[in-house]
Amino acid sequence: MDTARVAAEVVAPTLAAGVIKRRPWVMAVADRFQWDRPAISLLRALHAKYGKGPLRLRIPGRDIALVLDPGDVERVxxxxxxxxxxxxxxxxxxxxxxxxxxxxxxxxxxxxxxxxxxxxxxxxxxxxxxxxxxxxxxxxxxxxxxxxxxxxxxxxxxxxxxxxxxxxxxxxxxxxxxxxxxxxxxxxxxxxxxxxxxxxxxxxxxxxxxxxxxxxxxxxxxxxxxxxxxxxxxxxxxxxxxxxxxxxxxxxxxxxxxxxxxxxxxxxxxxxxxxxxxxxxxxxxxxxxxxxxxxxxxxxxxxxxxxxxxPTAWNGDSEVWRAGTTFFVFTPYFHRDPETVxxxxxxxxxxxxxxxxxxxxxxxxxxxxxxxxxxxxxxxxxxxxxxxxxxxxxxxxxxxxxxxxxxxxxxxxxxxxxxxxxxxxxxx
Ligand code: HEM
Incomplete structure (x- = not known):
């Protein structure tokens, strides 16, 4: 359920706006409904629920980890x-x-x-x-x-x-x-x-x-x-x-x-x-x-x-994640989190x-x-x-x-x- 929310509230809006070339009409909609706000709130909620992460998303065939902790941003x-x-x-x-x-x-x-x-x-x-x-x-x-x-x-x-x-x-x-x-x-x-x-x-x-x-x-x-x-x-x-x-x-x-x-x-x-x-x-x-x-x-x-x-070790070396894991750093969350900044x-x-x-x-x-x-x-x-x-x-x-x-x-x-x-x- 949380993976689906990340896909819908973080990944989909980012892709829709155009990652390599912004789409003006989507940007207008994104601004009108302030798309980044729920995305930031969701990651804050996930941090509160699961701890500092990184949080592995359940995506068949892919290893994707959501980075939630400033120290881990620095590490990657x-x-x-x-x-x-x-x-x-x-x-x-x-x-x-x-x-x-x-x-x-x-x-x-x-x-x-x-x-x-x-x-x-x-x-x-x-x-x-x-x-x-x-x-x-x-x-x-x-x-x-x-x-x-x-x-x-x-x-x-x-x-x-x-x-x-x-x-x-x-x-x-x-x-x-x-x-x-x-x-x-x-x-x-x-x-x-x-x-x-x-x-x-x-x-x-x-x-x-x-x-x-x-x-x-x-x-x-x-x-x-x-x-x-x-x-x-x-x-x-x-x-x-x-x-x-x-x-x-x-x-x-x-x-x-x-x-x-x-x-x-x-x-x-x-x-x-x-x-x-x-x-x-x-x-x-x-x-x-x-x-x-x-x-x-x-x-x-x-x-x-x-x-x-x-392979890289996480969570106090208690877990080793395999090579080819993608680490996903959503910067608006880190830049706009009022609890840390x-x-x-x-x-x-x-x-x-x-x-x-x-x-x-x-x-x-x-x-x-x-x-x-x-x-x-x-x-x-x-x-x-x-x-x-x-x-x-x-x-x-x-x-x-x-x-x-x-x-x-x-x-x-x-x-x-x-x-x-x-x-x-x-x-x-
Ligand atoms: C406001 C303007 C810019 C911002 C905010 C910005 C930001 C960034 C960021 C965040 C990355 C890392 C991307 C990633 O890891 O996926 C990056 C990489 C890079 N940027 Fe910029 N950039 C800007 C403009 C420019 C300009 C004008 C140039 C060249 C004249 C440039 C040259 C590069 C290059 C060559 C890389 C790849 C570095 C590497 O892979 O080692 N950037 N930039």
Whole structure:
């Protein structure tokens, strides 16, 4: 009975919303009925009923364990890629539609080289990527373009167009600014990826996309990630170009989180005042913390899957579970559990700056451990720069949704496609 409830209240809504490419109409329904709230409550109830888990679900032919304890989240993430590989069977089935060589679905000895390559080009350890100057210049131009062409109003469609211009210019260079057809090609493959093994591979389309990608990367335009790729030798088997589809796909999540952050800042005076003070900080420390907390509140990867590569011991070593067990970490539950996180349902960027976050190993908007997101610093650089440039130019009021105006409890689900603003500023 409880397995059926997890399937109906946690798994089905997550799949329906589109794991690889969100479906706007489902997101609108999810927001209307706040789908994440019952999912979070159910996992809290299961924790109370069965203890700290992980809780094995009764699914014929599969070993799936629901992680319920923050310490176990830490264990499986720190233990990646071995004995807990991120290249789980479901992820391989989904991502193979458009990124067969991506590090996330690479198992075995090849993974280490691919991971290192991602880290080098994305400069994972550096809060300021060497392209930071270029990020500021591109973002300044594109935000100005956005506001000039949308006087007094801002919605998802307009924002998203601007966002992808920024992404294409940073990844491929200025020549790709208006190459919407490549983004559309990727989108169509991502829609198929939502269906994982249930959808046949669109092999011709995938080859067309890969071909286009190679053309764009071969230009290696100065000041783009394509140029960094050209300058970074790749050991055999890395498939450098094959890493890029994941980057493009994942930049989508960054755009969603940026507009959600703007919505939070438009409705919260205290944080908005601090954000304005942050505009002159080259590192945009406060705005970065704002984005981190937005992704905590509405995780763009709500399910982290890990699969054991060898037998693992649980429950004080009293049980050994076989290799191939899937560990299912539903992050909204950990991020929004008021029993363990005092600021669960409020916007609390300060927690990322004052060290409080260290006490919560299960607050993992960008995952964590050796297979955590290598793009985190680059994402925070681009998103904080976009927010800074938008805030510098105008003042924003949120028109929709109204749910964000409630001071205390933030909504469990927030449809990014439905965000609408009006703005005033020196452009108006
Ligand atoms: C808001 C934006 C983003 C968020 C919240 C995010 C979050 C995550 C999470 C949670 C994972 C782990 C996934 C899993 O274990 O299944 C991950 C992996 C990864 N992310 Fe991101 N990501 C974002 C954007 C990006 C961007 C823009 C890039 C590249 C430019 C990127 C590159 C990667 C790569 C390569 C992996 C796979 C790492 C591995 O398997 O070792 N991400 N990201």
């Amino acid at each position: 993430l720190e233990g990646s890629p071995s004995p807990f590989t991120p290249a789980s069977i479901e992820k391989r089935a989904a991502l193979d539609h458009f990124q067969p060589h991506g590090v996330l679905i690479t198992g075995g000895p090849r993974r280490a080289d691919r991971r290192r390559y991602n880290e080098r080009v994305l400069e994972s350890d550096s809060p300021r990527h060497s392209l930071a100057g270029r990020v500021t210049a591109v973002v300044a131009e594109e935000t100005e373009w956005l506001l000039t062409h949308n006087p007094g109003r801002l919605d998802w469609v307009a924002f998203n167009e601007m966002w992808w211009r920024v992404v294409r210019r940073l990844v491929f260079g200025d020549a790709a600014r208006d190459d919407v057809s490549t983004t559309a090609l990727l989108d169509s493959l991502r829609k198929r990826a939502n269906w994982a093994y249930l959808s046949p591979k669109a092999r011709n389309r995938r080859s067309a996309f890969q071909h286009r990608l190679t053309e764009l990367l071969d230009r290696a335009e100065a000041g783009s990630l394509a140029a960094s790729i050209a300058d970074t030798p790749a050991p055999e088997g890395v498939a450098a170009a094959g890493q890029v589809p994941h980057w493009l796909f994942a930049f989508d999540a960054a755009g969603m989180s940026t507009l959600r952050t703007l919505a939070l800042l438009a409705t919260r005076q205290r944080q908005a005042a601090k954000a304005m003070d942050d505009l002159d900080d080259e590192h945009h420390r406060y705005l970065r913390a704002c984005v981190l907390d937005t992704v905590r509140l509405w995780p763009t990867t709500p399910v982290l899957l890990r699969e054991s590569t060898e 005092p600021f669960a349902d409020s916007f609390e960027p300060e927690a990322w700056l004052d060290g409080r976050i260290e006490d919560y190993p299960a607050l993992v908007p960008f995952s964590a451990g050796p297979a955590g997101c290598p793009g985190e610093n680059l994402v925070l650089l681009v998103t904080s720069t976009v927010l800074a440039e938008l805030l510098r130019r105008a003042e924003y009021r949120l028109l929709a949704p109204r749910s964000l105006n409630r001071r205390e409890t933030l909504p469990a689900t927030l449809d990014n496609f439905g965000l609408r603003f009006t703005w005033f500023g020196w452009f108006a």
